[in-house]
Amino acid sequence: xxIQKFDGRSTFSTWLTRIAIxxxxxxxxxxxxxxxxxxEVHKEFGVKEGGCDVADHNSDPERKCAxxxxxxxxxxxIRDLRPTIRVVVEIRYLQExxxxxxxxxxxxxxxxxxxxxxxxxxxxxxALTLRVNQYGGGGGLGDKPGLVCKRNCKAKSEVTRQxxxx
Numbered sequence: 001x002x003i004q005k006f007d008g009r010s011t012f013s014t015w016l017t018r019i020a021i022x023x024x025x026x027x028x029x030x031x032x033x034x035x036x037x038x039x040e041v042h043k044e045f046g047v048k049e050g051g052c053d054v055a056d057h058n059s060d061p062e063r064k065c066a067x068x069x070x071x072x073x074x075x076x077x078i079r080d081l082r083p084t085i086r087v088v089v090e091i092r093y094l095q096e097x098x099x100x101x102x103x104x105x106x107x108x109x110x111x112x113x114x115x116x117x118x119x120x121x122x123x124x125x126x127a128l129t130l131r132v133n134q135y136g137g138g139g140g141l142g143d144k145p146g147l148v149c150k151r152n153c154k155a156k157s158e159v160t161r162q163x164x165x166x
Contacts, residue, residue, distance in 0.1 A: 070128075077127035081120055088113050089120040 006015055078086060078094075091102040092113075103113035 073128060073131045074124065077124050077131075080127065081123055085116045085120040085123070088116040089124075092117055 006012065010018075078089060081089060087106060088102055088108075091097050091105055092099060097105065099113050099117065100110055103110045106113070108116075
């Protein structure tokens, strides 16, 4: 099937290995995107014919809360970055521009943009580590679920009240 496509730019074994790896990755991608659950019910389990449990593929509430907590922490950490670094981080990661496009948009060199991104990621990593250690005891935000979420929900409701009254 693929043997006619071999053009000799690499060794045959390398080329064949790459085909095997790519085929395996395709199978994994298909499996990951497939959210099917078997509907067979065996009589030996004592379940009536037609009765079955369907797996719930929605994320659980704790995971959703933990993800929103991490999002709030990241937003706060990005807000706290120095303006020169924050602009590059926002354009690169939030607006999803390439490093070259971000540098062109701001009017700086690509190497300067890369340096600012490095310093931004470093500062964000440090801020997240401090926050996790502060609230989660070093094991992650999930150790004490809801701490950041409750505080942020209160802050959000306060902002909403201020907007309505103002």
